[in-house]
Amino acid sequence: MSTMYDALQTFMAEARGLLEEMELGLLSLEQQPDDKEAINAVFRAAHTIKGSAGLFGLDDIVGFTHHVETLLDKIRDGEIQLDSELVGLFLKCRDHLENLLSAADQGRAADDDMQATAAALVEELCAALGTTAHANSAKSAAPATNSSARENTWLIKVQFGLDTYRNGMDPTSFVQYLQTLGQLRTSTHFALPKDAANFDPENCYIGLEMEFTGDCSAEELHAAFEFVREDCQLSIVSASDTQEDVHTKSTESAEPSKVTSADDSSQNSESRQAKTNSSNLIRVHADKLDALINLVGELVTTSAGVSLLAGRHHDAALIEATSDTARLVEDIRESAMRLRMVEIGETFNRFRRVVRDVAKELGKEISLKISGGDTELDKSVVEQIGDPLTHLIRNAIDHGIETPEVRRAAGKPECGTLKLHAYHESGGIIIEVADDGAGLNSEKIRAKAVQKGLISADASLSEMAIAQLIFEPGFSTSEKISNISGRGVGMDVVKRNIEALRGTITIDSEAGVGTTFRIRLPLTLAIIDGFLLGVGDANYVLPLELVQECVELPKQAPSETGRSYINLRGEVLPLLRVRDYFGIGGNSARRENVLVVRLGHRKIGLVVDELKGELQTVIKPLGPLFEQLKGVSGSTILGSGDVALMLDVGALLDDIAQFVDERI
Amino acid sequence: MTIDESTVRLHGELTIYQVSECYEELHMALLRSAAEQSAGKPSSLTIDTSELVLVDSAGLQLLVQLAQHARLADIAIHWQKPSAALSQMIDFYNASHWFKASAKVTA
Numbered sequence: 001m002s003t004m005y006d007a008l009q010t011f012m013a014e015a016r017g018l019l020e021e022m023e024l025g026l027l028s029l030e031q032q033p034d035d036k037e038a039i040n041a042v043f044r045a046a047h048t049i050k051g052s053a054g055l056f057g058l059d060d061i062v063g064f065t066h067h068v069e070t071l072l073d074k075i076r077d078g079e080i081q082l083d084s085e086l087v088g089l090f091l092k093c094r095d096h097l098e099n100l101l102s103a104a105d106q107g108r109a110a111d112d113d114m115q116a117t118a119a120a121l122v123e124e125l126c127a128a129l130g131t132t133a134h135a136n137s138a139k140s141a142a143p144a145t146n147s148s149a150r151e152n153t154w155l156i157k158v159q160f161g162l163d164t165y166r167n168g169m170d171p172t173s174f175v176q177y178l179q180t181l182g183q184l185r186t187s188t189h190f191a192l193p194k195d196a197a198n199f200d201p202e203n204c205y206i207g208l209e210m211e212f213t214g215d216c217s218a219e220e221l222h223a224a225f226e227f228v229r230e231d232c233q234l235s236i237v238s239a240s241d242t243q244e245d246v247h248t249k250s251t252e253s254a255e256p257s258k259v260t261s262a263d264d265s266s267q268n269s270e271s272r273q274a275k276t277n278s279s280n281l282i283r284v285h286a287d288k289l290d291a292l293i294n295l296v297g298e299l300v301t302t303s304a305g306v307s308l309l310a311g312r313h314h315d316a317a318l319i320e321a322t323s324d325t326a327r328l329v330e331d332i333r334e335s336a337m338r339l340r341m342v343e344i345g346e347t348f349n350r351f352r353r354v355v356r357d358v359a360k361e362l363g364k365e366i367s368l369k370i371s372g373g374d375t376e377l378d379k380s381v382v383e384q385i386g387d388p389l390t391h392l393i394r395n396a397i398d399h400g401i402e403t404p405e406v407r408r409a410a411g412k413p414e415c416g417t418l419k420l421h422a423y424h425e426s427g428g429i430i431i432e433v434a435d436d437g438a439g440l441n442s443e444k445i446r447a448k449a450v451q452k453g454l455i456s457a458d459a460s461l462s463e464m465a466i467a468q469l470i471f472e473p474g475f476s477t478s479e480k481i482s483n484i485s486g487r488g489v490g491m492d493v494v495k496r497n498i499e500a501l502r503g504t505i506t507i508d509s510e511a512g513v514g515t516t517f518r519i520r521l522p523l524t525l526a527i528i529d530g531f532l533l534g535v536g537d538a539n540y541v542l543p544l545e546l547v548q549e550c551v552e553l554p555k556q557a558p559s560e561t562g563r564s565y566i567n568l569r570g571e572v573l574p575l576l577r578v579r580d581y582f583g584i585g586g587n588s589a590r591r592e593n594v595l596v597v598r599l600g601h602r603k604i605g606l607v608v609d610e611l612k613g614e615l616q617t618v619i620k621p622l623g624p625l626f627e628q629l630k631g632v633s634g635s636t637i638l639g640s641g642d643v644a645l646m647l648d649v650g651a652l653l654d655d656i657a658q659f660v661d662e663r664i
Numbered sequence: 665m666t667i668d669e670s671t672v673r674l675h676g677e678l679t680i681y682q683v684s685e686c687y688e689e690l691h692m693a694l695l696r697s698a699a700e701q702s703a704g705k706p707s708s709l710t711i712d713t714s715e716l717v718l719v720d721s722a723g724l725q726l727l728v729q730l731a732q733h734a735r736l737a738d739i740a741i742h743w744q745k746p747s748a749a750l751s752q753m754i755d756f757y758n759a760s761h762w763f764k765a766s767a768k769v770t771a
Contacts, residue, residue, distance in 0.1 A: 165680045165720075165721070165722045166680075170720055170721050170722075171721050172720070172721055172753075172756060175756070186756075186757070186758060187758055188757040188758055188759060190725060190728050190729070190732070190759075192725075192728070192729050192732055196691075196729070196733045196736075199687075199729055199733075201683035201684050201686070201687040201722065201725070201726050201729070202680060202683060202684055202722065204721070204722070204725070205725060205729075206721055206725060206757075
């Protein structure tokens, strides 16, 4: 029983994946209705769902999908032209299928509401087909389509593998499934061993010869036997055309032999390829991975302690051994982190539907361009970035991109463009949400901020500072409140969510040209390559990827207050004296160093006493007591047992920028 | 399954879970019947399936194998009226000839 349950769970997971594929295919079809590959993908998804649902006896799904499939088939054959209305219909059908699946998952049958939805959708599907709607069940649906156009007769010969029963299959289920697709005449051949002593009652000796009449291709019929394909001899021949489309072996042999791959047609080997690929994957519970990462974190800290001890004993062999260990630990750490890396593309693709639906609702034309979908980042980051991104995208469509009339008047193409782009930059990942809309209206934002009491009426703010105001809580400039955005909750939440991921968000906006939101996220949350530096007795760590270079602080550098600058190869580099910033007493070292760090396009020099080099850092959050501290974002334990604080470079840069602003 | 004299009564379920056990007993019964026949006694094996409530392909296959084996060994089997569950399966596989032809019996 539990295997059945497992199988059902697998089916649910697969079906959800297929629905997603279907949605993607449909959305791309909306752009390019002639895309054969996309039509095939949508068709395959529907077909596989129907086939698998049939095996589980989910008749609601089989019956409903059958109608979808019939129409898709006509489109595939070019008999019916696909338009955006039909795509909309298919999307609705997809949503309904999702509801049916959820219901089946919870062991519910379709309720009245769902049946009413199904009936309405089936009616629409049939109207598109040009046939009249029949009762909404698989059995009555099949003959109805038979009478329509393409009716094929196939001779199907199948000899089931000896292990069929043991694998939990029963030949009857395949026959029953085929009966839902068309008309079937069956004759059975029991390939029992001649010598009764060789008979094993748990082996399956059943062979079937069937004459099937229905609106199906050989491919679809092959798919019906998907679950036993590995272990049976199957031949499907068109009755009207004696040409066999698969190589067959005689099914007459008394002892059925296992089928080799040579028996499969090329289309089968293709899906077999896909199967092998998926069998290379292991589904692991995320908790297990988290536990592993935690252990690796402890290992990193402990191994740093061992190296330190070894260094103290001045034993060359021991130092050598610990450095080997350290190297391995680093490799393990990287592999462990990579286990959690997933591509962001899947998250991006989800937005195609969001963009389509929101744009339709608002009467705007928008094309979504996605690039860099193969950029990888930590699974937990990917999971948490979904909501903020959704918000940014809805905002961009609602506030950013103008209506077609306004765009035409402004001399822009009527169809707005929204770009989602991801790429790596110095150890982090950047996600850009860019629109080619009107850009931020700084006058309006200013007025609103004054009205909301966020700033005083005479405050002088740079463009950038004004743009930042939209992240303030309770801020919304949209004149009319739509249900898309404009309720004044959102941008502040977006910013908070991103900061919770140790990320930053910046805005580039140009009036009339567009707005770009740039989210910068760390690749991982738990363990990073850090750079350790010392000021007096205190240790600080910052992410190594931010460090650009280290230079010695020139003797003649001015150092009146905490902040100053140096000339770095003809460039002005603002300096921040860590000793003064954090109020560490004592005299500065005889030779001070400048660590040049860069975040985005901003650069700053940190003046420190000592550069202690690279360090694998396990980041621990600060307790609630220290959470509000400015300039530090976490802590880490060094091999010696000392605590080092993690510098929040973003906050330090903001501080400097504010200082510069004030000066100006 | 109950066996008394020359009648085997099958009841309950005959599926992949029961076929191994059932197979042994059915064949023992068949062998006994064969032994009696070769000893010159007029004998036949009666199989009563009227109380089977669930039969799957493996169950049907077992009965077909029994029928085929009996036919080859020239042992008569008298099939009593099958239960609804078995009839359905027999119809499904068009296997009714196995359950008629060997009933060349002196009931």
